Amino acid sequence: MNIDYSQLIPNNVDLAGDRTLQRALEKWQPAFLGWWNDTGPADSTDLQVYLRTAISVDRDGWANFGYVRMPDYRWGIFLVPRDDSRKVHFGDHQGQSAWQEVPGEYRSTLRRIIVTQGDTEPASVEQQRLLGKTAPSLYDMRNLFQVNVEEGRHLWAMVYLLHRYFGKDGREEAEYLLERRSGDANNPRILTAFNEQTRHWIAFFMFAFFTDRDGKFQLSSLAESAFDPLSRTCRFMLTEEAHHMFVGESGVARTIQRTCEVMKEHGLTDPSEGRQFGVVDLQTLQKFVNFHFSVTLDLFGSEISSNAATYYTTGLKGRYEEGKKPDDHKLTADEYPVLDMDNGRIVEKRVPALTALNARLRDDYIEEIQGGINRWNRIPDQLGIPFRFKLPHVGFHRKIGNFAGQVITPDGQVVSESEWNSRRNEWMPSESDHQYIESLMGQVIEPGKFANWIAPPARGINNKPIDFEYVRFN
């Protein structure tokens, strides 16, 4: 199904056929653009950026490339096509036709789910607002802006659902989505991780690798929803989210590559060395792994959650790849193992699977993250550097769930608070680590040139050469 770009709001949902909805969204659009100008990429209005724009949701129309001024990017509303035969395939409504409207009894819960998801999209744009000013290359700057415009489009996706299916309440929530601000003490974003500042590109790449992947798992769960418009929206968002994770993984990988090359060149084997040559030492990168992994685990919520059970039973939110799970998709008689604290010790408990859905989603996430860590470890391995990245224990540095308030080392040892605090800077990025990385950050805008701390990619975008002018400064 092609997207109608002749409309003020590009869409494939026949917006022109619903004048009331169209007017409501056209009224929201200037507010969105105002938000973009206030909180989107700083000083970017006049830049011509080589961006990918969707012109249809099918495989041929998903990726069209060309120069775009970001304020002119055609943010729109794109859902994958409706399948009238789609059935609910888990929970109490299993076997029934998927819902095309919101059932009254689930209205407030669904709205809350959509608002929470929707709130993360503008939040990340706000967090990354200043990064363009320190981009290590035009290639990376373009990738950042591609991520930013698509997070903006994901906000549109959620706002469409709020306007179309939740009436006045939905319209009000859509306005609040533009009013909250990442890190604002008085009106912050809903989730803590989205109020952390993205101070530099290491934090951005880690965020795209760890936290955008949480987004993938949440969207995948919502793509299973019995509420069909939510499912169809999330399925298209996932195609865009996929690229964001690639930006994160390859960004960290190129940073590791450069560090390992410098270490090899200078005969260094100590992972804390490398700063004297202007790269990010592997030990510091490990601290960022520890930090971003732990704060992202908190986004999955408490391991034991009656809300998660309710969402599942009522068909609002499934598991990751629900259709591939070999069980009855009701889970009323199943158990699932979770880690918990018992008298100061970490123990495994078996709990009803329905209440452990957050833990299960998180475990699926960790399995995938480990795959990325394994790939990163190939780089020092290939270059003969005796260092391997490790994920910290799930109890490390947690603020939500069974380990909230516990003091646990990356190796999973329960220690005293004073010991943890005394060793904190061994495990987590310190202020001086951030300052060192910030000292490396400087904007590189000569086509084909890259900052010293990061290796160039092997290939450009859309088969363009590395020295292509991915961003034009007019």
Next chain:
Amino acid sequence: MVTDIPMSGRWPEGSAHSADVREFSDRLHSVSAQARKLLAHIAELAYHGRGQQRKADVAYLPELHESCGLDVEAMYSLLNELQQARLIQLEDPYPFEDVKILPSSAGWNVLAALARFSETEKVPLREVLVDFRAGS
């Protein structure tokens, strides 16, 4: 099943290399439909890609990621499947890999020939590889 791939009068180039086509067809049948879709996409980029001159028989991972909506894990999983079936090979070490399309054991590149066939006959390569609509 060789008959899945366009044969005889419709594809004389293939008919002249029936053993290669049979081997390719066997390899193709050993992978999932998702992997075949990705293979079609790889071939389209390798043989119809735009822009700079590219390496022969090669698609590049960044362009694959940007153009097909597969995330990193899903991509590697499918690439691994295609690699095990000896349809492709990953060249160069991570994170700079290229995806090279492999020829038959006798050295003839069936997929390149199929891509030419699909272009001249105006049959989408995806239909040939995934849906087998151009069969016999």
